[in-house]
Each structure stands twice: as structure tokens, then as C-alpha cells.
Amino acid sequence: MTEYNKIINDINNGKLSPVYLIHGEENYFKDNIIKIITDSVINEASVDFDLKKIYGKKTDETQENEVIDFVKRFPLSGDYSLLIVKDSKNLSSDFKNIISYIENVNSNSILVLSFNNNLDKRKKIYKSSQKYGTVFESKKIYDNQVYGWIESQCNFKSLNLHPNSIKIIADFTGNDLSQIDNELEKLKLNSNKDDIINPEDVEDIIGFSKEYNFFELTKVIGKNNYIKSLEIVSYMSKNIKKYPLPLIIGTVYSFFNKLFIYHSIENKNEAPKLLGINPYFINEYREASVVYSMKRISRIFGYLLEADKRSKGIEFDNTDHLGILNDLIYKIFKSN
Missing domain, CATH: 3.40.50.300 (P-loop containing nucleotide triphosphate hydrolases)
Incomplete structure (x- = not known):
């Protein structure tokens, strides 16, 4: 911003x-x-x-x-x-x-x-x-603006983060700007000015896992990797405070919603701007669009809605987080 x-x-420079x-x-x-x-x-x-x-x-x-x-x-x-x-x-x-x-x-x-x-x-x-x-x-920052906000704050704080590092932080913090600021300050205190901060550094300094996070979950779903998807949701279900069930479902929904929009964009060069993502990640959507057609994504939206209801205890028992996630992943991959 x-x-x-x-x-x-202006304030820091004495222009009050x-x-x-x-x-x-x-x-x-x-x-x-x-x-x-x-x-x-x-x-x-x-x-x-x-x-x-x-x-x-x-x-x-x-x-x-x-x-x-x-x-x-x-x-x-x-x-x-x-x-x-x-x-x-x-x-x-x-x-x-x-x-x-x-x-x-x-x-x-x-x-x-x-x-x-x-x-x-x-x-x-x-x-x-x-x-x-x-x-x-x-103004409140929307979820699709969080990546850009972190990017701008990195420039402001003279931090050089790898795009994957920014994505991991964005997925974990959402639009909680105070938490984002705290995490970036941790990275600044524990890195040198010219260092490129990789996902490994984020994991070491902040504690966010580079292998088991929201970004990796949508990435492996997009690559049609069923086994790895189950592995990640199994890990997440063991720490529901860090990985709340509604947030996991919401993240997967956001991925498929953007993928659905990607299909409808005629000029794919405009996709990063229209989707609100860094061009670095557009190839993931390009590859996922081959696996998931618009018709298939429409069916997946129904599975996500059902999982969302289950997570909120609507007509279902919401205590079995792993069961809800495993069922969702199974239906996504068997939705052909």
C-alpha cells in the first residue's frame, strides 16, 4: 500500500x-x-x-x-x-x-x-x-491481496524473499497484517540484508513447515498426486490449532475457484493479474488446468460444500477431522 x-x-523522515x-x-x-x-x-x-x-x-x-x-x-x-x-x-x-x-x-x-x-x-x-x-x-486487505502486501512490505523492509517463501507466509497468516509484520520482523532480525530467504529459512526461523502447508497441499492436488495429498492432510489433522479444518477447506476452494477462472480467461498472459497471483505461480495453474476441466471443478465445488458443512457440524459429526479431509481428497481425485 x-x-x-x-x-x-514521511514520519520517519521528520515530515509531520x-x-x-x-x-x-x-x-x-x-x-x-x-x-x-x-x-x-x-x-x-x-x-x-x-x-x-x-x-x-x-x-x-x-x-x-x-x-x-x-x-x-x-x-x-x-x-x-x-x-x-x-x-x-x-x-x-x-x-x-x-x-x-x-x-x-x-x-x-x-x-x-x-x-x-x-x-x-x-x-x-x-x-x-x-x-x-x-x-x-x-482498508481491509482481501485474501487475494495478501501476497502483494507481503511483497510490498518485503521491499519496504529491504527483505529478499523467494516467491515460495512469501506464499507459505501468506497461506499461514491469511490477512492478519499484525502477524505478517511480526513474522517479517523475525526474518529481518535473523538474516543478512542481501540474503535470499528460501522456504527452508522460513521453516527454521518462523517454524512454518516448507513441506506440510496450505501452499504445498494445493500444489500436489494440482499435480494430481493423491498419495502426497493424503500425507499432507494427515499431518495437518494432527495440529488443528495451526491448521483449522475450515481454513484447509477454504484454501482448497480458493485454489479451484482460481483454476475455474483460469479456464475462462481467453488471453492467458492476463491470468496473473486477473487471478491476483504472482506470475511465478501461473505455471501451476496451467498444469492443473490440464488435469481439472471446468466440468470436473464444478463437481469438486459440491464436494467442498459438503466438507464445509461437515466441518461446521451441519447434519454431520465434525469431530473426525482426518476422516473429513480424507473423504474430500478421495472425492477430488475420483471426480473424473
């Missing part, structure tokens, strides 16, 4: 805005921007004097004035006073006083307004913040 990385770079309005559903971006602002302007000596955090409360009509009083004053110890308002929607009904301040800010203060959900861009508080400060919409 270029906009997010630009804001982080007097006002930050952060809104949207993804907490990772909001929390990280706030943390980096705080780390940049507040030190151990100033934390008790120049930092204030409040949560907007509908029942407290004095909060807006409290905010104005704090940001108008000069810092007592550091270079800036920093006020962070969480759940800012409840701070005021019209933000009249806040808007008035934003249009005539104190250059020695930084005001951060964080909103839990998306803010109406027609609101004056949004327009004023955009004109005089920095506005960021914190």
Missing part, C-alpha cells in the same frame, strides 16, 4: 502533519501509524507531560474543549504536544470547534483523530483535515 508506506516514510485523520476498518494501519508518530515525537522525558490519549464518549460534552485546550498549549518538555483521540466519532456531533482549530493549528502540536469505521468524505471534518493535514483510509 503505497499511501501507507509514504506516510510512514499537524493533524492526522485516520479512519476505516483495518486496525493494523491505524495502530501502526499512531505508534510511529508517538515514537517519533514523544520520549521518556516528555511522555508524562506532552502526550494525552482519550476515547470519545457521547456522554461527555466537555471532551471537545478538552482536546482544544491541550493542542493549543505549547509542549512542556519535548518539541511537540501529541493528542490521540480513539473512537473520535463520539467526540462531537459536528466537530465545529475541532474544525476551527484545524484551520488555524498550533505548529507545536499534533492531533490524531482515529475513527473505527469509514468516515463520510462529504463531512467538513474530513475535508478540513485533508486540506490542512493528512487523511488515511485504513
Whole structure:
């Protein structure tokens, strides 16, 4: 996410805005921007004097004035006073006083307004913040964007990961951006700058298996390797915390859904972009498309739906994870 990385770079380079309005559903971006602002302007000596955090409360009509009083004053110890308002929607009904301040800010203060959900861009508080400060919409990342997000963060953190390493991390973390960030930090701390981080390194440093993971499961299914598929689901079923049954089924569904779409793409050169995958992996879909026709995939969707119901205990016993997975794999391979 270029906009997010630009804001982080600006803060790290001392280019600070007097006002930050952060809104949207993804907490990772909001929390990280706030943390980096705080780390940049507040030190151990100033934390008790120049930092204030409040949560907007509908029942407290004095909060807006409290905010104005704090940001108008000069810092007592550091270079800036920093006020962070969480759940800012409840701070005021019209933000009249806040808007008035934003249009005539104190250059020695930084005001951060964080909103839990998306803010109406027609609101004056949004327009004023955009004109005089920095506005960021914190959007959720979809599953098909996770690989690209990890790739961009690797570039940002100067990490050189092999495409298979990125895929393994993406499969394990899903769109949990905080976990992704933690895993990448582990890799950064335990590798040299110019190293190419291979799946073996991911397994050694993070603990994700390079042989038994979601990526390898869909890969061997695509290669029509029945025995290896059974071996992987057997391994996964022994650790249901790390490999939840619904996630395994969802991963296999996602693979076949993309494969179904691949069949329908006339210009195969456009497939990586349309499928939201790295071109490095497109050959796996090309090979799998020979094994699985659209008609066969349609039948497999039915088996996946049945397995999903069983995993949720709908009309079936959901305690036998290995039995559900073995049955699913059997039906996939016998679906000709």
C-alpha cells in the first residue's frame, strides 16, 4: 500500500502533519501509524507531560474543549504536544470547534483523530483535515491481496524473499497484517540484508513447515498426486490449532475457484493479474488446468460444500477431522 508506506516514510523522515485523520476498518494501519508518530515525537522525558490519549464518549460534552485546550498549549518538555483521540466519532456531533482549530493549528502540536469505521468524505471534518493535514483510509486487505502486501512490505523492509517463501507466509497468516509484520520482523532480525530467504529459512526461523502447508497441499492436488495429498492432510489433522479444518477447506476452494477462472480467461498472459497471483505461480495453474476441466471443478465445488458443512457440524459429526479431509481428497481425485 503505497499511501501507507509514504506516510510512514514521511514520519520517519521528520515530515509531520499537524493533524492526522485516520479512519476505516483495518486496525493494523491505524495502530501502526499512531505508534510511529508517538515514537517519533514523544520520549521518556516528555511522555508524562506532552502526550494525552482519550476515547470519545457521547456522554461527555466537555471532551471537545478538552482536546482544544491541550493542542493549543505549547509542549512542556519535548518539541511537540501529541493528542490521540480513539473512537473520535463520539467526540462531537459536528466537530465545529475541532474544525476551527484545524484551520488555524498550533505548529507545536499534533492531533490524531482515529475513527473505527469509514468516515463520510462529504463531512467538513474530513475535508478540513485533508486540506490542512493528512487523511488515511485504513482498508481491509482481501485474501487475494495478501501476497502483494507481503511483497510490498518485503521491499519496504529491504527483505529478499523467494516467491515460495512469501506464499507459505501468506497461506499461514491469511490477512492478519499484525502477524505478517511480526513474522517479517523475525526474518529481518535473523538474516543478512542481501540474503535470499528460501522456504527452508522460513521453516527454521518462523517454524512454518516448507513441506506440510496450505501452499504445498494445493500444489500436489494440482499435480494430481493423491498419495502426497493424503500425507499432507494427515499431518495437518494432527495440529488443528495451526491448521483449522475450515481454513484447509477454504484454501482448497480458493485454489479451484482460481483454476475455474483460469479456464475462462481467453488471453492467458492476463491470468496473473486477473487471478491476483504472482506470475511465478501461473505455471501451476496451467498444469492443473490440464488435469481439472471446468466440468470436473464444478463437481469438486459440491464436494467442498459438503466438507464445509461437515466441518461446521451441519447434519454431520465434525469431530473426525482426518476422516473429513480424507473423504474430500478421495472425492477430488475420483471426480473424473
